[in-house]
Amino acid sequence: MTTSDRPRRRTAPREGADLGLFGPDSVTWRIHSDPAMAVAGYRALLLQATHPLVMAGFDDNSDFRQDPWGRLQRTGEWVATVTYGTTEQAERAGARLRRLHASLAPGVEPETGLSYRVDDPDLLRWVHCTEVDSFLTVYRRSGPRLSTADADRYVDEMRTSARLVGLDPATVPHDLAGLRTYLRDVRPQLRLTRVARRNVVFGFVPPMPGWVRLATPARPAWIGLMTLALALLPPWARRLYGLPGLPTTDVGAAGMSRMLRHAVLALPADWRRSPVEREARQRAAGTVPAAA
Template identity: 45%
Template sequence: MGDLGLFGPDSITWKVHKEPIVTMGGLRSLYLQALHPRAVAAIAQNSGYKADPWGRFERTSAYVGTILYGTMAEVELAASRVRRMHSQMRATDPRTGETFRIDEPELLRWVHVAEVESFLTTARRAGLELTDAEVDGYYTEQLRAAEMIGLNPGTVPGTAAEVAAYYAEIRPELAMTKESAETAFFLTVPPVPGNWGSRSLRLGLTLGPTRWAYFGIAGTALALLPPWARKMYGGLGWPTTDKSADLSVRGLRLLIKATLPAVPAQYRVAPMRQAALERVGIA
C-alpha cells in the first residue's frame, strides 16, 4: 500500500466518512460550536465567513478532506498552516473584555469534540450501523487529528463515555450570546450564490427550490443537536423532536443513495477520497 496518511482503509474513520450524509454533521457542529461564547467570538472577530461563506466552507472542507485522506506530508503541511494562522489571531471575550488567543487548548478542544461528535452522531442517526467498540475506535482515531492542530491527545476525549463526560463538564460555560444568535441565523439563512438562480423577495431574502432544500437541511442539522443545545436555541428538547430528526436524516441518506447511481461516475466519490483509494491500491 501507499502512504495511508493518518487513517487508512481499515480505519473506522474511513468507514464513517464514506457516507455523504456526514457532511450535514459539519453544519450541526457549527451550530454547536456557536454556543461557546469564546469560540463564537473568535470566529466572528477573525473570520470573513459573512463576506465569503461558501469560500470558507470550501477551505474548511479541503482541510478536513486532507486530514482524512491526505498523505502524511499533505496532512502535516495543512495542519502547520492552520496552527501558524491560529497562533497569530486574537479575540476579545464579549463578557469580560479580556483578549485571548484563539489557539487556547480549551477552545481547540471544544471545536474538535463538537466536530467529531457531530460527524459520528449524524452518521449513526442516519442509519450507519456501528458497534460500541467502533464508536470508541472512531473517537480514539480522531485523537490523531486533534494532535495535528496542537492539542495534547491525553487531554482530549477519546471514547463515547469521555465525550459525554466532557459535554456535561463544559455545559455551564456555554451560553446563547448575541454572536451565537447571529451566527446561527447566518447558518440558517446564508447568502445565496449567484448561480442558484433564486428570485428575490422582500427583506433581502431569496427563495427557490435550492433555498427550500437548504432550509430542510439546516432544520434537520438543528434538530440533530442534543436536547440541551436545542433548548439553548429556544427549541424543544422533547424526544419526539429526536425521532423526527432521525426520520429526516435517514430519509436524506436514502435519497442520496438512490440518486448517486444517476450521478456521473467522477462525482460519486469525493476527489480526495478517490485519490486516497487509488494511492492505497483500492480503485
C-alpha cells in the same frame, strides 16, 4: 488517449504506499465517507456556536459573512485532506492551520468581557470534541450500524486530528464515555450570545446568486438542511437555541436524516466523493493507469 480515458487495472497496493493518517481499515474512513456527513458538519458548527469565546474568535477572525460558501468549502477541504490525504499533505495542512491560529491577535468576548486566544487549547478542544460528537452521532442516527467498540475506536482515531490543530492527544477524550463526560462538564460555560444568534440566522439564509435563488430549489433545500442539523442537536443544545428538547424531535430528525442519506446514496459514488477521497481509494486499491 488521455490518462483519464485509459483503462485502469487493479493491483495490490505497492509496498510503502502512503495511505495517510488513517487508511481504509479505519473507522474514520467509514464514517467520513458517508453521506450523513453533509448534515453532521453543520450540526458541529451549530454546537460550536454555543461557546461564547469560540464564537467570538470565529466572528473576529473569519470571513464567513463576506464569503460563506468559500469558508464552508475550505472547512470541507480541511476535513478531507486530514482524512484522506497523504501523511505529508495532512501534516502540511496541520502546520498551516497552527501557524494561522498563532498569528491571530487575542480578542475579548463582548458580553462576558473574557479574553481569548484562538489557539487556546480549551477552545481548540471544544471545536474538536463537537466535531467528533457530531460526525459520530449523525452517522449513527442516520441508519448505519456502529458498535460501541468501533465508536470508541473512532473517538480514539480522531485524537490524530486533534494533534494536527495543536492539541496534546492525551488531553482529548479517547473513547465515547470520555467524550460524553467532556461535553457534560463544559455545559456550564455555554450560552448563545447575540453574535452567535446573528451568525446562526445568517447561516440559515446566506447570500446566493439571483438565478440560483430564483430558478433552483437551493434556498429551501439549504434551509431544510440547516433545520435538520439544528433538530439533530442534543436536547440541551436545542434548548439554548430556544427550541424544545422533546424526544419526538429526536425521532423525527433521525427519520429525516435516514431519508436524506438514502437519497444521496442513490447517486454514483464518484459524484459523492471529493477528489482527495477518490485519489486515496485509488492508492489503497493499487489502481493505476494502464500502459498506453
